[in-house]
Amino acid sequence: MHYWYFPYSIHEAYPLVVQQVTDPLAVRENSTASPSDPNPYPPVQTTRFTNSAKHSLDLIKQAELLIKKISESETFAHELMTSAQQSNQKKVDEMCTSAGITAKFETKYTPDGFRIQLQEEDDKGGVCCKVILNLRW
Secondary structure, eight states: OOOOSOOSOOOTTSOOOOOOOSOGGGGGGGSSOBTTBOOOSOOOOOHHHHHHHHHHHHHHHHHHHHHHHHHHOHHHHHHHHHHHHTTOHHHHHHHHHHTTOOSEEEEEEOSSEEEEEEEEEOTTSSEEEEEEEEEEO
C-alpha cells in the first residue's frame, strides 16, 4: 500500500515548493524585539492615566453623596424608587442632582435596581473616566 503524506492533489500549474531555511536566526533580523531590548512596546506615558484617576476620585465623591442621601433618608429613597417605578426620568434626574451630583450622569432603572453612570470629559472633549454605581432594590 502506498501512503501519500500530502492529502491534497497538486495541480501542474501550481507545483509544491518547499523552502529550505539555512539560518533560523535570519528570520529574526526584521523583527521588532531584539535581545538587547526585549520590550517591544513604546515607552509608557502616565499623564492621561493619572489625570483619569484624579477625575475618578471626584466622581466617586459625588457618587458617595448620592449613596449617603439614599442610606440616611428613608423618604428620599422611597421617593426615588417611586419615581423610577412610574418611569419619571425627569424626577429621578432632579433627585440625583439635588443629592449633590454636578458631573454629567445617566440613570437607568429596572424592576431589580437602580444604575447611575457618572462621567467626566477630558480637555479634548472625550470621555476621561466613568464611574458606574449599581444599587439593588
